[in-house]
Amino acid sequence: MTAIPKTMMAWKKVASRPGGFDFVETSVPQAKPDEVLVKTHSTSICGTDLHIWKWDEWAAENVPINTTTGHETCGVVIAVGSEVTTHKVGDKIAVECHLACWDCDRCREGNAHICENGQIFGVHTNGAFAPYFTVPAINARHFPDNLTMDLASVQDPLGNAIHTLTGGPVRDATVAIHGLGPIGLFAVNVAKAMGASKVIAIDWDNQTRMQLATKLGADVVLGKGDDIVASILAHTNGQGVDNSCEFSGSPSALSNTIYSTRMGGYVNVLSVYGTTKTEVPMNDIVFRYLHLKGINGRKMWSTWETMHELISQDKVDIETIVTHRVSFNDCKLGFELAMGGDCGKVVVDF
Ligand SMILES: NC(=O)c1ccc[n+]([C@@H]2O[C@H](COP(=O)([O-])OP(=O)(O)OC[C@H]3O[C@@H](n4cnc5c(N)ncnc54)[C@H](O)[C@@H]3O)[C@@H](O)[C@H]2O)c1
Ligand SMILES: [Zn+2]
Ligand SMILES: [Zn+2]
Structure with missing residues (x-):
């Protein structure tokens, strides 16, 4: 050396x-x-x-x-x-x-x-x-x-994606990924790898990332031309997804997650918002009995263990x-x- x-x-x-x-x-x-x-x-x-x-x-x-x-x-x-x-x-x-x-x-x-x-x-x-x-x-x-x-x-952002996703059910679950930056893209791919029954990927207008999401296994890709909440409900028998993950940093996407998650479902938020106070439809969280969770970093070390299991099996x-x-x-x-x-x-x- x-x-x-x-x-x-x-x-x-x-x-x-x-x-x-x-x-x-x-x-x-x-x-x-x-x-x-x-x-x-x-x-x-x-x-x-x-x-x-x-x-x-x-x-x-x-x-x-x-x-x-x-x-x-x-x-x-x-x-x-x-x-x-x-x-x-x-x-x-x-x-x-x-x-x-x-x-x-x-x-x-x-x-x-x-x-x-x-x-x-x-x-x-x-x-x-x-x-x-x-x-x-x-x-x-x-x-x-x-x-x-x-x-x-990239194990850091991949771990962020896994930590966020596993804040709710993944296997056999319907999952919505809001925001297709690198972390959202990892989440799309990992959700499929972990056996989600349907993955709905949402961005605003980034065509490159929306195409990547399709390549990475998203079942449905939505963008600004779609009515996001109505489309997610339509793809989930009118109920909403089991597990919504927010990676866009957009307050409107955060509201969308709350309106398009099923009763008693899970909303996991990794995003950091540009404003310190972000409005959320609180009564919907209450009456829809949602689990709303902030996510920070990666669990040390269970997220790393899950990630290494997926990597060892060439699943990401x-x-x-x-x-x-x-x-x-x-x-x-x-x-x-x-x-x-x-x-x-x-x-x-x-
Ligand atoms: N909590 C943590 O530990 C932690 C760690 C890393 C990153 N983050 C945060 O996670 C988020 C994701 O980071 P990243 O680098 O993957 O993403 P990014 O910021 O590169 O991408 C965000 C994506 O969201 C899309 N978007 C914008 N408005 C939207 C809307 N209304 N609906 C859907 N999509 C929309 C954009 O087009 C873009 O493709 C960021 O907010 C980042 O600050 C948090
Ligand atoms: Zn980082
Ligand atoms: Zn300490």
């Missing part, structure tokens, strides 16, 4: 304005006792990275200037901290970006993804738009051999969802592609 350099060029948020990223020479981090040092293989661009690019209110409040962002990543372990017994040099890993304290009430009850003292790798701390990064060993997840390194960085079509790859030097181009929306997942290669 080649020697580890002392410095590297990292893609950092350097200015508090839209854009404001630059390549900056910085030290290669050293693994603390409980950490591993990883040579980055690839890092995919997430909607969160686009918020940081746009520098909206959320980003300005959460991301320190000079942070190396990037949290959907995979690579090879090249050094381990003095206390690490679970990993060795040469291990292939992908990152779980929720950094937990493992000591608070939430962590102890098995909800480390909502740790009271949690931070997000690549948002609150330096991440992986850089050729090397460190991460606690517990966050460096081994993955099945049949998953190639080129596709391994990741290749179709990764539509674009750019080299690290072309990070900006990758961000522009992702912001344009005419894509599935965009992956940056190192």
